[in-house]
Amino acid sequence: MKILVTGGAGFIGSNFVRYLIGSHPEHTVINFDKLTYAGNLENLRDIEDLPNYTFVRGDICNRPFLDSLEFDAIIHFAAESHVDRSILDSFPFLQTNVIGTQSLLEVARKRNCRMLHVSTDEVYGSIAQGLFTEASPIEPNSPYAASKASSDLLVRAYHETFGLDVMITRCSNNYGPYQFPEKLIPLVISHAVEGKQIPIYGDGKYVRDWLHVADHCRAIDIVFHKARAGSVYNIGGMNEQMNIEIIGSLLTKLAEKTGLDRNSLFNLLTPVRDRLGHDRRYAIDPSKIERDLGWKPETGFEQGLSETIDWYLANRQWWERIISGDYLDYYKTQYGERFNE
Ligand code: NAD
Numbered sequence: 001m002k003i004l005v006t007g008g009a010g011f012i013g014s015n016f017v018r019y020l021i022g023s024h025p026e027h028t029v030i031n032f033d034k035l036t037y038a039g040n041l042e043n044l045r046d047i048e049d050l051p052n053y054t055f056v057r058g059d060i061c062n063r064p065f066l067d068s069l070e071f072d073a074i075i076h077f078a079a080e081s082h083v084d085r086s087i088l089d090s091f092p093f094l095q096t097n098v099i100g101t102q103s104l105l106e107v108a109r110k111r112n113c114r115m116l117h118v119s120t121d122e123v124y125g126s127i128a129q130g131l132f133t134e135a136s137p138i139e140p141n142s143p144y145a146a147s148k149a150s151s152d153l154l155v156r157a158y159h160e161t162f163g164l165d166v167m168i169t170r171c172s173n174n175y176g177p178y179q180f181p182e183k184l185i186p187l188v189i190s191h192a193v194e195g196k197q198i199p200i201y202g203d204g205k206y207v208r209d210w211l212h213v214a215d216h217c218r219a220i221d222i223v224f225h226k227a228r229a230g231s232v233y234n235i236g237g238m239n240e241q242m243n244i245e246i247i248g249s250l251l252t253k254l255a256e257k258t259g260l261d262r263n264s265l266f267n268l269l270t271p272v273r274d275r276l277g278h279d280r281r282y283a284i285d286p287s288k289i290e291r292d293l294g295w296k297p298e299t300g301f302e303q304g305l306s307e308t309i310d311w312y313l314a315n316r317q318w319w320e321r322i323i324s325g326d327y328l329d330y331y332k333t334q335y336g337e338r339f340n341e
């Protein structure tokens with residue numbers, strides 16, 4: 001099968017492309033990515049010359065260009081993904097997350113191909129107690145979550161209206177290698193190493209469920225190959241943490257691993273004005289995917305966090321090139337100026 005993976009140069013997408021190439025040599029992967037600020041081809045340096053991998057730069061909103069490509073199925077990661085940016089300017093979120101998804105659905109409809117849509121637990125909104133299931137109402141609170149919820153509804157509508165072979169996955173907060181250093185865990189690690197202030201939004205007692213990206217990739221693979229058309233699956237880590245707990249663990253582990261002074265690291269913590277509309281708690285019930293498809297998370301959080309710190313310490317150049325902006329040149333040196341807008 002020729003699989004079009006959208007957003008394959010981003011955090012989860014690049015982990016998934018590497019996973020798919022390794023676990024399914026029978027498939028060919030086309031990594032289709034616009035290379036926004038969040039796309040980084042350096043994430044895939046180790047596999048870029050493999051015969052069953054191709055990179056194509058393009059925008060998922062460009063339907064004629066998508067129509068011109070040859071593929072049999074779509075796994076759709078491409079999105080604007082950062083809540084804080086969606087509060088500053090929501091237009092790129094609506095364009096890519098809603099219009100882009102709709103354009104992919106149209107392309108999939110024309111060739112009647114399977115499409116897995118990667119969504120988020122944030123579409124359910126915030127929950128004080130208990131867990132969201134796939135049957136919970138969709139009540140997004142941030143512009144990012146609202147754009148993802150809109151795309152979920154379009155995916156559902158294309159199944160109901162046209163019988164399209166689609167599935168939706170809603171995962172919790174991912175962590176692991178290649179995460180862009182604007183998100184909490186890589187931001188804390190990179191700021192701590194560089195001695196920069198670490199912003200804590202509000203009281204820091206916000207709760208997220210954390211899932212290692214490798215567990216997420218395995219879940220997507222299983223859903224893509226085994227799930228029924230029209231199905232929705234929550235993919236969660238059953239691992240709730242308050243932000244201040246995570247930040248504390250990160251700094252303690254960093255001090256142990258690097259010899260940096262623990263107190264100096266904790267002195268970097270800086271309470272800042274809270275995010276507008278900040279969701280207090282996300283928590284999802286992943287028992288449906290365990291029951292139906294036999295998936296459950298395998299990475300223990302302490303071990304996953306420790307390995308993630310090791311990765312960021314060993315790959316300092318990777319995130320320094322992001323902070324300096326040098327990573328943006330990699331595409332040009334590899335592929336020239338070509339860009340199919
Ligand atoms: P990311 O921001 O790291 O990567 C997004 C990728 O999409 C980038 O490579 C970017 O260049 C590409 N892209 C953006 N707009 C595009 C467009 N118009 N056309 C083509 N490519 C475009 O995001 P991520 O963290 O890897 O998230 C991947 C998916 O998983 C997203 O759909 C996101 O909503 C979802 N998700 C992420 C998390 C998380 O914790 N990171 C949690 C739940 C759901």
Ligand code: TYD
Pocket residue numbers: 083084173182183184185187198199200201204206207208243275
């Ligand atoms: P983030 O990684 O942006 O993911 P999301 O908002 O999609 O859950 O943020 C995770 C949590 O960490 C969220 O409650 C906001 C908080 N946060 C901080 O306290 N400081 C920071 O610098 C960042 C980036 C996030």
